[in-house]
Amino acid sequence: MTIFKNKTDLIAYVDTIKSNNKTLGFVPTMGALHDGHASLIIEGLKQNDFVAVSIFVNPTQFDKQEDLVKYPRTLDSDVGLLSKISEDEIIVYAPTVEDIYGDNVVSTSFSYDGLEHEMEGKFRDGHFDGVGTIVKRLFEIVRPDNSYFGEKDFQQLMIIKKLVEKYDIPVKVNGCKIHRAEDGLAMSSRNMRLKPEYRNAAPFIYKTLKSAKEKFETKSANKVTEWVSKQFAKHELLELEYFIIADAETLKAVKRKSNKSSYRAFIAVYADDIRLIDNIALN
Numbered sequence: 001m002t003i004f005k006n007k008t009d010l011i012a013y014v015d016t017i018k019s020n021n022k023t024l025g026f027v028p029t030m031g032a033l034h035d036g037h038a039s040l041i042i043e044g045l046k047q048n049d050f051v052a053v054s055i056f057v058n059p060t061q062f063d064k065q066e067d068l069v070k071y072p073r074t075l076d077s078d079v080g081l082l083s084k085i086s087e088d089e090i091i092v093y094a095p096t097v098e099d100i101y102g103d104n105v106v107s108t109s110f111s112y113d114g115l116e117h118e119m120e121g122k123f124r125d126g127h128f129d130g131v132g133t134i135v136k137r138l139f140e141i142v143r144p145d146n147s148y149f150g151e152k153d154f155q156q157l158m159i160i161k162k163l164v165e166k167y168d169i170p171v172k173v174n175g176c177k178i179h180r181a182e183d184g185l186a187m188s189s190r191n192m193r194l195k196p197e198y199r200n201a202a203p204f205i206y207k208t209l210k211s212a213k214e215k216f217e218t219k220s221a222n223k224v225t226e227w228v229s230k231q232f233a234k235h236e237l238l239e240l241e242y243f244i245i246a247d248a249e250t251l252k253a254v255k256r257k258s259n260k261s262s263y264r265a266f267i268a269v270y271a272d273d274i275r276l277i278d279n280i281a282l283n
């Protein structure tokens, strides 16, 4: 497996891929890879000759310094997992902060036509500016034909689609289904930091989303939201940060249901000091 630590070498390698008329998929990650990432890479390999995987804990998308410091960094085991998928068709880009940002570790300010002000945008100051900055920069360096993002971060996926549209970046953005553990917990690099009792409690999040979906067939968004709040108020370990039923395109909270719109329920929950997010399509 070819591992690049700096962009100059990676750019030269991608040049050879392109001059040989081969296609390139791209899965950007912050490492601590799990089966969810693997499913994105496998999808990428089905549709492209090569897949580039970036492993970079992006400092500008963390609103809390403490989260950045605690974020798991597991490059050796990440490379081990990637080797099991494919030795020859995966290219790893694991840059330093300097290779990406030079000595100016700041994010650009983006407008995503309001998508950035909903949900995560309300709770994580500057997060989507940081995500836009790194993803745009990675797209410029890697120059993929296709890119793959998990629907677990559905708002991020919508924002990246908007970024690509606004800046006319020549890459297709593919959203991939949420990969779940057997007990329903959405796969996330943060899960490995959960203490056992919180890990055992966490599937309650998806269980509640599934019940919310059922209730939404006959009840209003307000009633379902109240019901979800009550379930978490009774829970001893999990603390609800938000639950919202939103239009799947605008991400704005639903006021009145219409048959013509697609809806999704979004949730953020604290399990001890670990913040978990999830979502589900409602219709």
Ligand code: PAF
Pocket: 028, 029, 030, 056, 058, 061, 131, 134, 135, 153, 156
């Ligand atoms: O979803 C993530 O892991 C990150 O936000 C991303 C897209 C790799 C950008 O750092």
